[in-house]
Amino acid sequence: MPDTNAHGDAVAQAQPGPGAASGTPPQPAASAEARTDERRFRAYTFAVLSLGLVAAFAVGSWQPFHWDSKLLWIGPVLAVAFLLAEQLGINVDVRSGISWTISFTEIPLVIGFFVAPFEVVLAAHLVAGIGTLLARKVAGRVLYNAGAFLLEITGAFAVAGLVKYAVGAGTGDKFPWVAALAGTLTAPLVSTLLALAAVRVLRRRMRVSTAVRLTARILVVGFVNASVGLSGYLVISNTPKAWPLVLAVFLGLTALYWAYSDLLREQRDMEALSDVSLMVARSGQLAAARPAGRADELVGGVDVREWATIAERIKDQLAAGRVVLRLRLEAKDPLRVVVAGDDLPPADPAADDPLLRLPGAHVRHFRITEANPDVRAALLDRGAQEALVVPLRSANQLLGVVEAHDRLSRWRGFGKYDVQLLGTMASHLATSLDNRRLLATLRHDAYHDPLTGHLNRLGFRQVAKEPLRDFATNAVVLRIDLDVFSTVSDALGYAWADRMVIAAARRIRDALGPDVPLARLEGASFAALLVGCPPEDAHHAAERLREGLSAPYPVDRLSVEANAMIGYATTTPEESGDVVDIEGLLQRADVAVRATKGGEEVRGYVPSMGQIFLRRFQMVTQFRQSLEDGQVSVHYQPKITLPNRQVAGVEALVRWVHPEFGRLGPDEFVPAIEAAGLIGVLTSFVLGEALKRCRKWLDEGLRISVAVNLSVRNLADEDFPNKVARALEHHGIPPELLTFELTESGVMSDPQKALPILRELHSLGIVLAVDDFGTGYSSLAYLRQLPVDQVKIDKSFVLGMGTDLGDLAVVRSIVELGHSLGLTVVAEGVEEDVARDQLEAMGCDVAQGYLISRPLPEDRLEAWLQARTARSPGRHSETVLTLLT
Numbered sequence: 001m002p003d004t005n006a007h008g009d010a011v012a013q014a015q016p017g018p019g020a021a022s023g024t025p026p027q028p029a030a031s032a033e034a035r036t037d038e039r040r041f042r043a044y045t046f047a048v049l050s051l052g053l054v055a056a057f058a059v060g061s062w063q064p065f066h067w068d069s070k071l072l073w074i075g076p077v078l079a080v081a082f083l084l085a086e087q088l089g090i091n092v093d094v095r096s097g098i099s100w101t102i103s104f105t106e107i108p109l110v111i112g113f114f115v116a117p118f119e120v121v122l123a124a125h126l127v128a129g130i131g132t133l134l135a136r137k138v139a140g141r142v143l144y145n146a147g148a149f150l151l152e153i154t155g156a157f158a159v160a161g162l163v164k165y166a167v168g169a170g171t172g173d174k175f176p177w178v179a180a181l182a183g184t185l186t187a188p189l190v191s192t193l194l195a196l197a198a199v200r201v202l203r204r205r206m207r208v209s210t211a212v213r214l215t216a217r218i219l220v221v222g223f224v225n226a227s228v229g230l231s232g233y234l235v236i237s238n239t240p241k242a243w244p245l246v247l248a249v250f251l252g253l254t255a256l257y258w259a260y261s262d263l264l265r266e267q268r269d270m271e272a273l274s275d276v277s278l279m280v281a282r283s284g285q286l287a288a289a290r291p292a293g294r295a296d297e298l299v300g301g302v303d304v305r306e307w308a309t310i311a312e313r314i315k316d317q318l319a320a321g322r323v324v325l326r327l328r329l330e331a332k333d334p335l336r337v338v339v340a341g342d343d344l345p346p347a348d349p350a351a352d353d354p355l356l357r358l359p360g361a362h363v364r365h366f367r368i369t370e371a372n373p374d375v376r377a378a379l380l381d382r383g384a385q386e387a388l389v390v391p392l393r394s395a396n397q398l399l400g401v402v403e404a405h406d407r408l409s410r411w412r413g414f415g416k417y418d419v420q421l422l423g424t425m426a427s428h429l430a431t432s433l434d435n436r437r438l439l440a441t442l443r444h445d446a447y448h449d450p451l452t453g454h455l456n457r458l459g460f461r462q463v464a465k466e467p468l469r470d471f472a473t474n475a476v477v478l479r480i481d482l483d484v485f486s487t488v489s490d491a492l493g494y495a496w497a498d499r500m501v502i503a504a505a506r507r508i509r510d511a512l513g514p515d516v517p518l519a520r521l522e523g524a525s526f527a528a529l530l531v532g533c534p535p536e537d538a539h540h541a542a543e544r545l546r547e548g549l550s551a552p553y554p555v556d557r558l559s560v561e562a563n564a565m566i567g568y569a570t571t572t573p574e575e576s577g578d579v580v581d582i583e584g585l586l587q588r589a590d591v592a593v594r595a596t597k598g599g600e601e602v603r604g605y606v607p608s609m610g611q612i613f614l615r616r617f618q619m620v621t622q623f624r625q626s627l628e629d630g631q632v633s634v635h636y637q638p639k640i641t642l643p644n645r646q647v648a649g650v651e652a653l654v655r656w657v658h659p660e661f662g663r664l665g666p667d668e669f670v671p672a673i674e675a676a677g678l679i680g681v682l683t684s685f686v687l688g689e690a691l692k693r694c695r696k697w698l699d700e701g702l703r704i705s706v707a708v709n710l711s712v713r714n715l716a717d718e719d720f721p722n723k724v725a726r727a728l729e730h731h732g733i734p735p736e737l738l739t740f741e742l743t744e745s746g747v748m749s750d751p752q753k754a755l756p757i758l759r760e761l762h763s764l765g766i767v768l769a770v771d772d773f774g775t776g777y778s779s780l781a782y783l784r785q786l787p788v789d790q791v792k793i794d795k796s797f798v799l800g801m802g803t804d805l806g807d808l809a810v811v812r813s814i815v816e817l818g819h820s821l822g823l824t825v826v827a828e829g830v831e832e833d834v835a836r837d838q839l840e841a842m843g844c845d846v847a848q849g850y851l852i853s854r855p856l857p858e859d860r861l862e863a864w865l866q867a868r869t870a871r872s873p874g875r876h877s878e879t880v881l882t883l884l885t
Contacts, residue, residue, distance in 0.1 A: 037202045044201045045144040048194060052150025056122060059154045063118050063161060075120045081108035082128035106184050106222050107229030109153075113160060113180035114233060122153045148194050155190040156183040177230055184226040188218050311340035314404070314425055318418050321406035322384070325429075326356070327392070328400060329437045335400065342405075345383050353378055355389050356401055361430065363390040363423045365414060386413045388422050392430040399433040402426050449520040451498055451796055452505035457586075460519035460527055464582040467517070467531040468571075475531050476538040477582070479567045479589035480508065480549065482524035495799040495831070500524065500560060503553050511548050522667070527586060535570040542566045542602045550601075567592025569605040615661065619669050620676040622658075627685055632656045634689040635855035638864070639707075639826065639848040640883050642840045647869060647881040649705030649739065651848065652690040653855045654682065670711075679711045680720075687724070691731040691738070693858060698733070701879040707739035707769065715747065715754040721761050728764075735765035739790070743771050747786060755785070762787040769826065773814060784821065791818045795829020795849070802834055815842045852883070 085104040105125075112121040129149050133142060160175050160183025167176060175183070192215050228249060235245070307325055315323035322341035328334065335356070337344070354374045358364060366387045368379045379387055384405035392400040404422060407413050447459030455463060468475055482504055501524050508518060508526055517529040530541060549564035569588035588605040595609045596602070603609075626632050636650040656664045673682055690706040697704045714720055728735055740761060747754045762768055769790035793814050800807035811827070818825040827839050830849030839847055853864055869881040 040201050041144075041198070044198060045141075045147065048151065049143055049147030052147040052154065055154040055158070056150045059118055059157050059161075063157060074116050075124055078108055078112055078116060078121060078124035079127045081111075082125055083132060086128065086132055104225055104229075106188070106225035107232075109156065109187060110180050110184040110226045110229040111233045113157075113175045113183060114237075118153070118157045121157070122150070125149055125153055144198075148191060151194065152187040152190045156187040159183045159186040177234065181223075181226055181230060184229075185219060185222050188222040189215070192218050307338045308340065310429070311338050314402070314422070315340040318388070318404050318414070318422065319408045320388075320404040320414075321408055322404075324382075324401075324403040324405070326401045326403075327433065329433065329440055330397075342383075345381065355387070355403065358389060358391050358401075361391050361393045361426070363388055363419045363426070365419060367413065388414050388419060390422055390426040392426055392433060394430065394434040394437065399430060399437070402429065452502055452520045454505055454509070454526075455517060455519035457519060457521050457527075460517060460521075460529070460586075461582050463517045464529050467529060468582060474534055475529065475571045475585075476533045476535070476541070477569050477585040477589045478526075478528045478530065478542055478545070479521075479569075479586065479593040480526040480528070480545070481565045481593050482549070483563050483565060495803070497524070498796065498799060500553055500562070504549055504562070504564075507548055508545065511545050527589065529582075538568050538570055539602060539604060542568050542604075546601055563601065565593050565596040565601045567594070567596065567603050567605065616672045619658070619661070619664070620672050620678065623669075623673055623678055624681065626656060626658065627681070631658060632682075632685065633857060634686055634693075635857050636690075636693070636706075636861045637848060637855040638853050638861070639846050640852055642836070642844055642847055645883040647704060647865070647883065648846055649707060649737075650693075650861070651707040651741070651855075652686050652693075652709075654686050655855075655857075674711055674713055677713070679713045680717060683708070683710065683714050684723070684727075687727055691727055691733050694733050694737055695731045698737075702881065703737065703874070703878045704881070705737045705739055705767070707741050709771065710740045710742045712742075712747065712754065715742070715757045718757070720757060721764065724761065724766065725764055736767060739767040739769055741769045741771040741792065751785075755787075759787050762789075772828075788823065790824040790826055790846075792826040792828055792848075793844075798827050798829040798835060798839070798849070799831065801838055802832065808838070811839070811844075812842050815839075815844050819843065 082105055085108055109121070109125075112124070116124075126146065126149050129145060130142060133145060160179040163179040163182045164175055167178060196211055196215075232249065307327060311323045311325045314320075320341065322339065322344065324340075324344060325338040326335040327338065328336060355366075355378045366375050366379060366389065368376055368385045371379060379385065382403070382405060386406055388402075388404040390402050391398060392402060402422065402425075404414070404418075407418070447455060447462060449456045464477075482500065501520070504524065505518075505520060505526065508528065512518060512528055512530075519527045521527055530538070533541060546564045546566050550562060553560045553562055567589045569585045569592060571585070588609075591609045592603045592605040623632075633655050635653045635655050637653060638650050639648050640646060641648045654666055654670070656666075656669055658664050670679075670682070673679055687708050690708055694704065694706045717723075724738075728738065742758075747758070758768060767790065768786070768788045769792055770786065770788050771792050772794040773791040791814065793811055797807045797810045797814075801811055815825050824845045825843075826846040826848060827835075827844050828848050830836050830839065830847045830851045832851060835849075836847055836851060853868070856864055865881060868884055870884055871879050871881060874880040
């Protein structure tokens with residue numbers, strides 16, 4: 001029977017009726033809109049009841065009534081038969097508030113055509129129907145159902161009478177079987193049409209396809225029931241002793257209906273599970289597409305608008321009065337509540353709410369009549385009599401809780417199918433939330449600097465777009481550089497330099513306020529965007545910021561003197577919001593900060609500062625000549641294995657001493673060379689020098705591998721693997737002694753070109769390593785796609801292990817992750833004995849850093865090997881170098 005409650009805001013009420021289905025619309029909720037619907041439904045009830053009375057009078061006048069004493073017992077027997085047929089009904093929930101009951105009321109109805117006149121059948125059905133309503137305490141729609149009963153029976157007898165005359169059966173009291181069958185099918189059809197009309201009256205939604213499919217099922221089941229009843233009556237009336245056979249057929253039909261209802265339930269559950277999965281996937285795609293820095297409708301990391309639809313679908317499938325999703329992405333976030341259905345009472349759950357601290361991740365079924373006092377109080381606080389509750393958990397934290405309150409069906413509460421379905425849906429939701437949490441972490445890492453927590457260059461570019469559109473003519477980009485970073489790192493190590501950077505970042509944030517976009521670009525260089533700042537005020541703002549940054553920095557027990565240099569660039573009046581380029585402003589500010597000298601630590605960009613680019617141009621044009629003149633050299637930094645401390649290899653690092661500009665760091669000249677398309681020349685030079693050094697070691701009986709850094713532009717050269725193969729063959733170097741190190745973000749900037757080249761290199765036997773692992777925007781997401789053999793933990797994590805438990809946990813996680821994927825794990829930036837010992841305890845394979853050695857030129861490297869290592873025979877007749885303690 002179609003019990004319609006499209007909004008799920010009240011318990012659907014229904015009554016028995018003839019045919020495969022009967023039903024009524026739902027009780028509307030007590031609201032202004034619901035009261036309007038109630039008035040509409042009262043008018044509809046009056047129309048149905050009036051039409052039923054008129055139809056009953058007309059059919060009673062048309063079909064003669066003949067008294068027979070047998071009617072004294074036939075009438076009560078029919079009423080009991082209608083009652084039993086309804087009590088044996090099988091309820092199938094189609095969706096929230098819409099259910100279909102497979103009843104057997106067609107059987108007594110079709111028999112009634114042969115044993116009783118219209119008035120007796122009508123009275124028996126009215127008594128049975130209204131009596132069932134009252135017994136079930138469903139009295140809110142008695143008048144509507146009385147009118148429906150009248151129309152069902154009068155419609156049935158009217159159609160049967162017309163068919164009787166059509167087949168030429170005369171005017172006798174008995175109906176031929178074809179007329180009885182047609183009349184019986186009319187009753188469920190009338191009931192269904194009335195219920196569908198009620199759906200429209202109450203302005204509830206139901207798809208036309210759903211209504212057609214439901215009506216077709218009702219007619220099919222009604223036909224089967226009527227046929228069984230008709231056949232049974234005809235068999236028993238002619239062969240009374242055949243009643244056991246008829247009973248067996250009836251029981252078989254009942255079992256078939258039960259199986260059919262289970263099949264429909266499984267189909268419906270699969271559709272709902274598919275819908276929820278698609279919604280979850282779509283919400284994940286929307287989250288991934290959201291720009292950096294946006295937090296629309298986000299509370300605790302959860303987008304309410306995305307999850308409200310999911311909650312509504314779960315409520316719809318479970319036919320629940322209310323579904324509550326309590327969600328969060330991080331343990332420190334509060335649980336965000338999303339409600340579908342009845343309003344949740346305003347009281348907040350207590351901290352010790354038993355429904356929010358359930359162990360495990362399986363579904364619990366609570367009933368207020370069976371619950372312990374604590375659970376009963378929690379249910380009362382929610383205004384619920386019954387609840388299904390399932391925690392949503394990741395591997396190590398609670399992500400949320402799903403609660404389904406008070407099933408709408410009048411037949412029963414939540415059953416085993418509901419528990420199974422909610423458990424499966426909850427598993428999908430927990431997986432989605434865990435993936436969303438990982439995605440949020442990856443997105444945060446992609447747009448934020450891991451050391452300071454501020455934006456990185458990419459995040460700064462994303463966040464600055466919208467303010468630049470709004471304040472195109474009053475925007476200032478500041479570039480801030482601390483000039484002590486390299487000095488501190490050389491004197492005290494990178495850990496101390498990082499502390500300086502963190503302290504400086506905190507001062508900048510305090511000076512500019514929480515709403516100013518702030519980024520750490522690299523090293524001790526920062527960028528900030530000031531909007532609504534006139535150009536004439538930019539210099540004063542930069543001066544005030546520089547004064548604050550130049551004060552001494554107390555780092556542990558030291559006080560480090562520092563000096564800050566700031567360059568700034570302002571938008572010009574000719575620029576509009578559509579053409580302002582944050583990269584252009586950053587470049588101008590970079591030129592300005594490089595132009596600062598001596599006491600002039602704050603400079604604004606002017607076009608004449610383009611001389612900076614002239615320097616870069618000179619470096620690019622002079623690079624080839626510098627290679628030939630020997631100004632560019634290769635230094636080597638040793639790597640040792642843990643725990644046996646054997647020299648496993650060296651990393652080749654390029655150095656340039658320019659005759660005019662002096663010693664140039666790789667960070668200064670490599671990007672310029674790469675942008676000029678000369679990175680292939682540089683890579684070939686470093687590779688050749690490294691292979692020569694490796695050949696000398698092989699000639700001495702030493703198997704020491706060499707590692708060379710690759711640029712993303714190297715991976716765009718389709719002939720690069722062939723060049724490497726020729727170089728290996730030329731020097732006679734086994735490919736396993738050559739390692740190429742590459743940054744993952746560089747590879748994934750164009751994976752379609754890079755991955756085939758990497759696979760070809762890997763097939764040659766060359767070792768591939770992911771450099772600076774843990775800082776890339778997609779380290780976990782793409783690691784398995786890369787044909788790599790090693791991961792190198794970024795030195796920022798290794799340097800912070802001794803003071804930051806978070807860094808220690810990251811390093812341990814990377815070691816475990818690398819080993820789980822069968823990779824060798826190399827740790828960079830090992831500067832202290834305690835860090836080496838911690839890495840060794842974690843199972844890290846290889847260590848590299850100042851504790852072992854700084855990068856050394858070739859002659860000093862040989863001296864270091866002679867002084868710091870001991871030689872011993874290896875397994876394959878080669879000599880092994882072991883670091884002296």
